Amino acid sequence: MNMPVYAPTSEAEASQIIKTSATNGAALHLQGGGTRSGFGHAVKADSVLSSRGLSGIVAYDPAEMVLTARAGTPMAEIEAAVTEAGQGLAFEPPDHRPLMGTTGTPTIGGVFATNASGPRRFTAGAARDHLLGIRFVNGRGEGIRAGGRVMKNVTGLDLVKLLAGSYGTLGFLTEVTFKVLPRPRAVETVVLSGLLDDEAARAIAIAMALPVEVSGAAHLPELVSPRLLGGHLPSGPATLLRLEGLPASVTERVAKLREALSRLGSVTSLGAEESQLLWQQVRDVIPFADGQNKPVWRVSVAPMAGHQLVAGLRLHAAIDAFYDWQGGLVWMRPESECDASLIRQGIAALGGGHATLMRADQPMRAITPAFEPLSPAVAALTAAVRLSLDPKALFNPGLMTPPQASFAESA
Structure with a gap:
C-alpha cells in the first residue's frame, strides 16, 4: 500500500506534521532510511514520517570523543568522519539490508531507534550504552531534549535509554549525541575448529576466563561456516575469538589464547583484513542473507x-x-x-x-508478535509510558513495544 511520505528538514517542521496528524487522528509510520522495511506487523498507518531530511553532523570534537548528528544522517557519513579521526562506534552497528532484503540508507537515528548492536556488544555494551543525549518530538508535537554531551547518572525515567530500542513507538528522533572511541590498531581472530555447539560454548567460557580481553566470541556450526569469508575458513564448525588493541599486545595475547585452546582442537589465526571482513559478515547475519524469505x-x-x-x-x-x-x-x-x-x-x-x-512473510507476521510478549505488570507500566508520550497512539500503531525498551528496564 502506497502512503504519503513526509520528510521534514527541521524539528519545527516535524512538530507541525505530528500536530496536524494528531488533530486529524492520522497514524504515522516512523522511519529512518527504510532499511528494516517489512519488520513487524503490516503497516497500519496513514502516512510515513521519515527522518531522512534531517541530515548532517552538528558537532564533533575527536578530542572529546563525542559526536552530535541529526537523526537522518547516513551511517556512511558518520563512519567516514570518525574513521578519519582514528575513531569508531565501539558497538559495531549492523547493516540489516542483506538480511531483510531491503534497500535504503542506514541512518544514525535508525541505529539508536532499534538499539542495533554488533559482535562487540558483550564487552562494549549496546548502542544505548553509548547514547548520551537525544532530541525528539512526542505525540503531541512537542520537541523534547534529554541528556547531553556528558554521561551522567539519572534518577527517575531515563528518556535517553527509553527511546533507544523503542522502534519509533515512543517518539520521532531528530538528533542524537553519542560516544565514539579510538579504533583498535590491530585485530586478529583465533579460530578453533571442529567443535560441536556445546563444546564450543565451553571453549568460549574458557577463553573468556583468561586475561586476554576477547572482544568477539562467536560459533559457526558446520552448515554455517562455509557461508562466511568466501568459504575459506577451515572445514567444519568454527569457533571464533577476536582480540584487538595495540599490535604487540594483540600478538602476545593471541599466543596465550592459542596455547590455552590447543588441547581442545585445531587452532589457526586470521589477520586483520580477514578478521574485519569475517566479523562484519557475522554482524550483518550474512549466513541467512541468501535471498530466501x-x-x-x-x-x-x-x-x-x-x-x-x-x-x-x-x-x-x-x-x-x-x-x-x-x-x-x-x-x-x-x-x-x-x-x-x-x-x-x-x-x-x-x-x-x-x-x-x-x-518473515506477511502471513506469518500477521499472526506472530515481532517482540517477546511482556509480563502483565511490565506491559501495564510500558503502556502508561507510551500513553504519556503518544496519547493518541499515532506512532507505529500495531507494533508492540520491544522488551529492551520497556519501562521496567529503562526506569
Whole structure:
C-alpha cells in the first residue's frame, strides 16, 4: 500500500506534521532510511514520517570523543568522519539490508531507534550504552531534549535509554549525541575448529576466563561456516575469538589464547583484513542473507543457554543457527515449521530472554508478535509510558513495544 511520505528538514517542521496528524487522528509510520522495511506487523498507518531530511553532523570534537548528528544522517557519513579521526562506534552497528532484503540508507537515528548492536556488544555494551543525549518530538508535537554531551547518572525515567530500542513507538528522533572511541590498531581472530555447539560454548567460557580481553566470541556450526569469508575458513564448525588493541599486545595475547585452546582442537589465526571482513559478515547475519524469505529469529538468552535452546528445538524442527555474543545471541532460521510459541516456551524454560522475529512473510507476521510478549505488570507500566508520550497512539500503531525498551528496564 502506497502512503504519503513526509520528510521534514527541521524539528519545527516535524512538530507541525505530528500536530496536524494528531488533530486529524492520522497514524504515522516512523522511519529512518527504510532499511528494516517489512519488520513487524503490516503497516497500519496513514502516512510515513521519515527522518531522512534531517541530515548532517552538528558537532564533533575527536578530542572529546563525542559526536552530535541529526537523526537522518547516513551511517556512511558518520563512519567516514570518525574513521578519519582514528575513531569508531565501539558497538559495531549492523547493516540489516542483506538480511531483510531491503534497500535504503542506514541512518544514525535508525541505529539508536532499534538499539542495533554488533559482535562487540558483550564487552562494549549496546548502542544505548553509548547514547548520551537525544532530541525528539512526542505525540503531541512537542520537541523534547534529554541528556547531553556528558554521561551522567539519572534518577527517575531515563528518556535517553527509553527511546533507544523503542522502534519509533515512543517518539520521532531528530538528533542524537553519542560516544565514539579510538579504533583498535590491530585485530586478529583465533579460530578453533571442529567443535560441536556445546563444546564450543565451553571453549568460549574458557577463553573468556583468561586475561586476554576477547572482544568477539562467536560459533559457526558446520552448515554455517562455509557461508562466511568466501568459504575459506577451515572445514567444519568454527569457533571464533577476536582480540584487538595495540599490535604487540594483540600478538602476545593471541599466543596465550592459542596455547590455552590447543588441547581442545585445531587452532589457526586470521589477520586483520580477514578478521574485519569475517566479523562484519557475522554482524550483518550474512549466513541467512541468501535471498530466501524463511523466518529468521534473533534470540537473546544467557550465554550457556543458547546451544541448549537450539538442541531442544531441533527435537521438533530442523533449525539452522549460529551464535554470537559469547553464545548469548542466537540467530535461528527454522528450515521446517516451528511455531513461535515453541521458541518462546523454550526460552522461558532456560531462565528467560527474548525472541524477535526479524524476517518473515506477511502471513506469518500477521499472526506472530515481532517482540517477546511482556509480563502483565511490565506491559501495564510500558503502556502508561507510551500513553504519556503518544496519547493518541499515532506512532507505529500495531507494533508492540520491544522488551529492551520497556519501562521496567529503562526506569
